[in-house]
Every structure is written in C-alpha cells, then in structure tokens.
Amino acid sequence: MNAxxxxxxxxxTDVSAKGPRRWLREPLLHFFVFGGLLFAxxxxxxxxxxxxxxxxxxxxxxAELHQIVRDELGREPTAIELAAMRRRWFDNELxxxxxxxxxxxxxxxxxxxxxxxxxxNVVQANLVLPKPDxxxxxxxxxxxxxxxxxPPRIDFLEAVIAGKPSLAEAEAFATVLNSKATTxxxxxxxxxxxxxxxxxxxxxxPAFGEAFxxxxxxxxxxxxxxxxxxxGPRAVLVEKRADGQPAEFEPLRDKVLLDWRDxxxxxxxxxxxxxxxxxxxxxxxxxxx
Numbered sequence: 001m002n003a004x005x006x007x008x009x010x011x012x013t014d015v016s017a018k019g020p021r022r023w024l025r026e027p028l029l030h031f032f033v034f035g036g037l038l039f040a041x042x043x044x045x046x047x048x049x050x051x052x053x054x055x056x057x058x059x060x061x062x063a064e065l066h067q068i069v070r071d072e073l074g075r076e077p078t079a080i081e082l083a084a085m086r087r088r089w090f091d092n093e094l095x096x097x098x099x100x101x102x103x104x105x106x107x108x109x110x111x112x113x114x115x116x117x118x119x120x121n122v123v124q125a126n127l128v129l130p131k132p133d134x135x136x137x138x139x140x141x142x143x144x145x146x147x148x149x150x151p152p153r154i155d156f157l158e159a160v161i162a163g164k165p166s167l168a169e170a171e172a173f174a175t176v177l178n179s180k181a182t183t184x185x186x187x188x189x190x191x192x193x194x195x196x197x198x199x200x201x202x203x204x205x206p207a208f209g210e211a212f213x214x215x216x217x218x219x220x221x222x223x224x225x226x227x228x229x230x231x232g233p234r235a236v237l238v239e240k241r242a243d244g245q246p247a248e249f250e251p252l253r254d255k256v257l258l259d260w261r262d263x264x265x266x267x268x269x270x271x272x273x274x275x276x277x278x279x280x281x282x283x284x285x286x287x288x289x
Contacts, residue, residue: 055093057086058285065089090282091273095119098276120269123276127268132260141249141256148247148256151200156216158194159224159235170226170233177224177235198242217241 057065065085069077077085096112099119132140141148161173204213209230219225219238226235249256 053280055090055097055280055282056285057089057282061089062086062284062286086282086284090277090280092116094277094280095123095273097280098122120273123272124265124269127265127272129261129265129268132257132264137253137256137260138249140260141252144259145247147259148252150245150247151202152217152244153198153200153242154204154216154238155197155199155240157237157239158196159237160192160194161234162192165233167226167228167233170235174224174226174235177237 066077066082069081069085073081095116096119099115099122102119102122104115104118104122159173159177161170165173201213201217204216208216209228212227212229215227216236216238219227219236221238221240224235224237226233
C-alpha cells in the first residue's frame with residue numbers, strides 16, 4: 001500500500017494519468033492510450049478498400065476496441081467510453097494516412113507506428129505555443145494547485161488481524177492493545193503490524209475507503225481504535241498528523257510554466273489532429289452513418 005510497447009505519442013509525451021476513467025479526459029492520451037494494442041489492429045482487421053476520405057472501422061476492429069475498453073474498465077463500456085476509444089483509433093488512422101500522403105513511409109520498416117510518429121512530429125512542428133502572461137499563469141496555477149499544495153499527512157500503525165475478523169473482534173483486540181505497553185501483546189489473536197509514515201490522507205482512500213480515511217483524520221492520538229475499512233475491520237493507532245500547506249506561486253514559477261507548456265502543447269496537438277480529421281469521415285461497419 002505504502003505496458004504494452006510504448007507508442008509514438010507515449011514517447012513524445014510523458015503521461016502520468018492513472019485510473020480507469022481518467023484517460024477519457026486526458027488530452028495527452030488522445031492517440032495511443034493502449035499503445036501496441038491499437039497497433040495490433042492491423043490490415044487483417046482494418047479494411048483498406050474504403051475509398052476517398054472515408055475511414056472504415058470494420059466489425060473485427062471495432063470488436064477489438066470494445067474488448068480493450070472492457071478489459072481496462074473491468075466491465076462493459078458505456079456508449080460515451082466506446083465512442084472515445086473509436087475517436088482515438090480514428091486519430092491514429094488519419095495520422096497514418098496523412099503520413100503516407102507526405103511520403104513519410106519511404107525506407108521505413110516499422111511503417112505504421114513510425115509513419116504516425118513522423119506525421120505527429122510534422123503536426124507539432126507547425127504549432128506555435130503562445131507565451132502566457134503573469135495573470136494567465138497565476139490563474140492556471142490556482143486552477144491546478146492540487147498538483148503543488150503540500151497535502152495533510154498522517155503517521156499511523158495498523159494491526160492487521162489474521163483471517164476475516166468482525167468489527168467486535170477488532171474492537172476487542174484494540175482494547176487489549178491499549179492495555180499493554182507493546183504493540184504485540186500476549187493474545188490468542190494473530191496480527192501483523194504495518195507502519196505508515198507521512199502518508200497524504202488523499203492517498204489512503206483508494207486502499208481503505210472514504211469512511212475509513214475520514215474517521216482516521218479525527219481519531220485521538222496514540223490510542224488503538226477499531227475501524228471498518230473497505231476490505232474489513234482493522235485496529236489502527238494514529239501517531240501524528242501534519243496539516244497541509246498551500247503552495248506559493250513565486251517559488252514554483254518555473255515548474256508551473258513547464259507544466260503549463262506541457263498541458264497547452266498537448267491540447268494544441270489534439271486540436272490540430274482533430275482539425276486534420278475534418279476532411280475524413282469515420283464509419284463503423286454495421287452502423288448507420
């Protein structure tokens with residue numbers, strides 16, 4: 001508690017998004033979210049007999065995309081999620097065709113991935129990143145200050161009781177712990193001790209659950225208490241808390257500017273590729289146009 005082969009865009013930009021839904025919102029992931037998995041949808045699946053500026057996503061390729069999203073989310077994708085994945089496939093395909101039109105495939109062995117990468121470089125080379133003024137940069141910092149603020153932190157111990165104890169059993173064990181000078185008293189209950197130091201409270205919610213984290217933030221110090229976590233009760237003891245500290249803009253100005261440039265360039269790149277897509281039309285086999 002305490003990828004597939006990287007694609008062209010993965011090498012172009014460092015992506016730190018995690019979580020099954022965040023990729024739907026991240027501009028940097030517009031093209032190669034699943035890297036090699038998307039490239040595996042080669043000519044055996046994608047029809048090359050469509051003509052003009054119509055890009056056909058045939059039934060086989062669409063089924064592969066559907067499976068990729070299903071595997072990632074662990075459930076059936078919604079219509080919006082599936083449409084987002086189709087859009088990413090479409091972006092890859094139009095970049096590939098634009099690259100071929102520019103002759104970027106000549107003398108290249110790994111044609112598809114390299115052509116897309118080269119086409120993306122051509123797109124990016126024509127982008128002009130505006131320089132933000134102080135007001136715009138400070139406003140961006142405030143809107144994204146969760147990246148920079150020092151969050152509230154906590155030091156605590158967790159006595160992990162063997163098996164699947166009930167809350168009453170965890171409470172009884174906490175009472176025993178409080179009556180002893182040691183964290184592992186002479187008792188019939190088997191447990192293991194886990195130590196958490198300087199953990200941001202926000203990072204505990206995915207592992208323990210929101211209710212557990214909320215209660216942990218208000219417990220008295222140096223006393224064992226039984227709490228229900230999302231995977232069962234456990235005994236915990238809070239040793240120390242540290243309040244969060246808001247970040248100051250000036251000491252972080254250079255880092256904020258770099259982060260702003262990364263995000264803005266990713267947005268401009270996505271906009272440019274989408275503009276290229278205006279002269280193409282994506283059709284999905286078996287669906288009405």
